[in-house]
Amino acid sequence: MKSLALTIALLASSFGFVSPAAADETARFLQWAESPPMGWNSWDCFAATVNEQQTRANADVMAAKLKDFGWQYVVVDIQWYEPGANGFEYRAGAPLVMDEFGRLQPAVNRFPSADGGAGFRPLSDDVHGLGLKFGVHIMRGIPRLAVDRELPIKGTDLTAADIANKNSTCTWNSDMYGVDMSKPGAQEYYNSVYDLFAEWGVDYVKVDDLSRPYEDNLAEIEAIRHAIDQTGRPMVLSLSPGETPVDQGPHVERHANLWRISDDFWDHWPLLFDQFRRLDAWTPYRGPGHWPDADMLPLGALRQVSTSPHPKHTLFTKDEQHTLMNLWAIARSPLMMGGDLAQLDPFTESLLTNRRMIAVNQHSTNNRQLYRRGDQVAWIADAPGSGDKYLALFNTGGEATEVGVEFAELELPHKIRVEDLWQDAGQAAVHDAKFSAELPSHGSGLYRLSPAK
DSSP states (O other): OOOHHHHHHHHHHHTSOOOHHHHHHHHHHHHTTSSOOEEEESHHHHGGGOOHHHHHHHHHHIIIIIGGGTOOEEEEOSOTTOTTOOSSSOOTTOOOOBOTTSOBOOOTTTOGGGGGGTTTHHHHHHHHHTTOEEEEEEESSEEHHHHHTTOBOTTSSOBHHHHEEEEEEOSSOOSEEEEOTTSTTHHHHHHHHHHHHHHHTOOEEEEESOSTTGGGGHHHHHHHHHHHHHHTSOOEEEEOSSOOOGGGHHHHHHHOSEEESSSOOOSOHHHHHHHHHHHHHTGGGOBTTBEEEOOOBOOSBOOOSTTOOSOSBOOSOHHHHHHHHHHHHHTTOOEEEOSOGGGOOHHHHHHHOOHHHHHHHHHOEEEEEEEEETTEEEEEEEOTTSSOEEEEEEEOSSSOEEEEEEGGGGTOOSEEEEEETTSOTTOEEEEESEEEEEEOTTOEEEEEEEEOO
8 A cells, every 4th residue: 555655756757747836736635535535425315306404414413423433524416406306317408506607506495505695605614513524516517508508607708608518428417518628718617616616615526427438538537636726625536437447547546536446336236246356456546545436335224215116225234234344444445325324223333333444444554355266355454553464354155155364375473363343342362374254145254463472
């Protein structure tokens, strides 16, 4: 695992000469997410219908029950600017709320504190007052309605129609046109959007329709990163959806704090199984300030919209939920809870408040897959400030089986104290030469290995 200083040096060398000003910008940018972000996102539970009351309720629970464990971001996901959004589907040609410069604004019928042009500032202030941070979702590009109406770009004598690329559109959401970054006014438009977010006190921006196809969106990715930098406000940048191409790792780790490695991740075992391969493939690009993102945690109360025909609670078994948390922890994926915290049940709360698991996610180094042998998978990481190792063992098969390691392959002494991080602290046993555990189907274990004294 690279240190932050080494990360900056490697990124600079990868791209040839970097001016002192650009190097300083990169250093600041990476510092905004030195550890994987932890928070809540509204999509999995409320889809496009999230409102202010629901957001505040989730923020209140995070502040009361999760903040002390490191959870901090409250992120309002897609369509907050659409008065009539109605679930997991998108309406072609839906009316959107904008200001006079074509910048999207919260729909007041859903976010009443935005009335009078206040935007998200009142909600953001209240989230900050709880000791938390506030985030929003935004689509790549410029609203089609702004283009149709030829609304001006703030600070210029140009209009939205002058910069729109009508051949660059999202295949699943018709709200926006892409921005032609070769046109005068294009960067000024993006600057104006992120200036507005800075005025609102936004700390985290998830930009959608950007990671796929990545190569087509390079100019807009760089423009968004520049727009954030020029505000002077720290705003974590999350790119979505995946699958981001691994061969774009050198670019994306320089321009984003986290980026999706898959399409939307839901509570189905085949999707979880696929993330093992992806997280392993992204290992070279995992480091302070830049994190491969395996997507949200679909746990607890999900799909809380009347138009969804699917079950309202996670379909993962308890063993699969532990496997999800152990894999995201050892691979240092961002931890963004997708379920409704206002309906937080004791088991889900126990998954989100295990300090030792969270420490693996937030502070371990040199994280990597140790082996994959059929249905058996092992990951390893270093525990900073010690000679200890973190070990995660997984059984991805359909039957219970024993999964283990020999200490010699970990370059550890013969006698090792093994602590199960999901058991009560202080309970550990000394093992000679090797350690293994009987794991249920789709089950896992997370351990700390220390030389026995």
